[in-house]
Amino acid sequence: MRETERQHIFENWLAQYMVIIFKVVRAYAFTTADHDDLFQEITIQVWHSIPNFRQESSATTWLYRISLNTAIKWLRKERKHPQPETLDKVEHVLQESRMPMDERLAWLYEEIYKLDEIDRSVTLLMLDNFSYKEMANILGISESNVGVKINRIKKQLISKSKKKDHYGI
Amino acid sequence: MEFDELKQVWDSQNNELLWAINEQALHNRILSKKKQAHHITNTSELLLIIVNMGAGYFVLQMNLSSHSGNIFMYLLAAWMLGIAWYLLFSRIRRLKKDKQFDRSMHGDLNYAISVATYQVRLSLLGRWSILPIGLFTLLGLWESGKSAWIIVVILMFFALTTYASRWEHGIYKRKKRELEILKGKLEKEE
Numbered sequence: 634m635r636e637t638e639r640q641h642i643f644e645n646w647l648a649q650y651m652v653i654i655f656k657v658v659r660a661y662a663f664t665t666a667d668h669d670d671l672f673q674e675i676t677i678q679v680w681h682s683i684p685n686f687r688q689e690s691s692a693t694t695w696l697y698r699i700s701l702n703t704a705i706k707w708l709r710k711e712r713k714h715p716q717p718e719t720l721d722k723v724e725h726v727l728q729e730s731r732m733p734m735d736e737r738l739a740w741l742y743e744e745i746y747k748l749d750e751i752d753r754s755v756t757l758l759m760l761d762n763f764s765y766k767e768m769a770n771i772l773g774i775s776e777s778n779v780g781v782k783i784n785r786i787k788k789q790l791i792s793k794s795k796k797k798d799h800y801g802i
Numbered sequence: 803m804e805f806d807e808l809k810q811v812w813d814s815q816n817n818e819l820l821w822a823i824n825e826q827a828l829h830n831r832i833l834s835k836k837k838q839a840h841h842i843t844n845t846s847e848l849l850l851i852i853v854n855m856g857a858g859y860f861v862l863q864m865n866l867s868s869h870s871g872n873i874f875m876y877l878l879a880a881w882m883l884g885i886a887w888y889l890l891f892s893r894i895r896r897l898k899k900d901k902q903f904d905r906s907m908h909g910d911l912n913y914a915i916s917v918a919t920y921q922v923r924l925s926l927l928g929r930w931s932i933l934p935i936g937l938f939t940l941l942g943l944w945e946s947g948k949s950a951w952i953i954v955v956i957l958m959f960f961a962l963t964t965y966a967s968r969w970e971h972g973i974y975k976r977k978k979r980e981l982e983i984l985k986g987k988l989e990k991e992e
Contacts, residue, residue: 636982643986655820668821680983724827732818737803737811760812787805794803 634684642683646692647676653696654679656761658727660745660753661704665725671707672727678703690770694763698771701754708750744793748786755782756790828988829907835981836914842974843896843921850928851889858882874942881934885927896920911985918978925974929967936960 647654654675662671682699686692745756751772758768765783769776803811862879865872896917903913939960943953 640982640986643983644989647987652816652819656815659820676983676987677980680979680986724824724830726824726827726831727821728824728827730818730820730822734820735811735814738815741808741811760809790808791803791805794808 639680639683642686643680646679646696650693650696653693653761654700656757657697657700657704659742660757661708661750663746665727667711668727669725671704674707675700675703690767693761694767694771697758697761697763701757701771705750705754740794740797741790744790752782752786755779756786759783759786823987825907828984829910832907832911832914832981832984835977835984836910836917839914839917839921839977839981843917843924846921846928847889847893847896847924850924851886851893854882854886854889858886870946872942872945874938874945878935878938878942881931881938885931889924889927892920892924907988911981911988915978915981915985918974918981922971922974922978925967925971929964929971932960932964932967936964 654672657675658668658671662668678699679696682695686695690698745753748756751774754772755768758771763771765776765779768779772779858879858881861875861882864870865875865879899916900913903909903916936957939956940953943956
């Protein structure tokens with residue numbers, strides 16, 4: 634694959650599917666520095682993955698696979714060797730959007746963040762309408778396992794959201 | 803909330819991205835990468851020139867003063883001096899080319915990529931020149947009748963150097979890719 638072709642695909646993917654990368658970054662990284670770090674890591678892996686993209690799956694499935702796998706690996710590495718927090722004023726490449734995030738969306742991300750790394754992936758894919766088969770394929774787990782996880786996560790999220798509504802938190 | 807409502811909340815972010823790229827921060831990151839690439843290239847380039855020039859003249863001087871007829875040692879000296887002069891001319895060409903880039907974000911990024919590309923070529927040259935240097939050294943030692951264990955130790959040393967230079971080359975290639983990815987992000991923003 635020629636470099637210009639690769640660059641073209643990369644720019645195209647970033648322009649069309651940046652939202653996927655942002656969702657994964659938001660679900661797996663907590664601090665602003667971590668958002669930057671994971672975003673950088675995912676974009677690098679996406680770049681590396683382009684020559685291996687055979688169009689057997691859609692670009693969204695491919696990008697989710699790369700992003701989630703990178704995020705899971707990044708999280709494991711971070712747990713093993715956490716980067717010390719710096720007090721220096723660092724400029725971050727990712728800047729919060731001017732519009733404040735919907736309170737309910739912020740709550741949803743908080744709940745996703747509390748899940749373990751695989752359940753977070755399942756939740757993201759479930760909310761983005763992936764089929765059991767696609768999820769199983771992306772995450773390398775069985776379809777029945779996906780089904781069990783989805784049932785549990787759905788129940789958990791609905792029950793927590795009802796509690797939240799009830800107590801007005 | 804029922805699941806459908808949760809889904810609606812989730813889908814709302816598809817219209818409004820959570821983050822925007824901070825162009826100033828991106829430019830500062832590019833400047834820092836440019837500075838780093840320039841520093842690494844400048845230092846390794848000078849180091850290669852000095853080491854090859856010094857070692858080449860040293861081997862040549864030793865051979866001339868001892869009236870040695872060892873052809874391989876002369877070839878080794880010629881190779882090292884050739885590499886040193888080639889690097890010196892490349893450096894002059896590179897420094898002249900540096901002035902072509904403007905001080906915009908794109909100019910800085912293109913400059914950093916150009917320096918990184920040069921560094922990748924430089925490390926490749928260093929990597930491949932180990933082969934003739936190793937070969938001439940070993941043949942020279944064999945010709946002068948040095949014992950086998952010295953030749954084995956030298957061979958191991960060159961094998962280790964080849965491995966280290968391969969690893970180093972990988973680092974420079976990765977740094978160049980990071981810059982190209984940054985360029986992709988920047989072009990996507992426009």
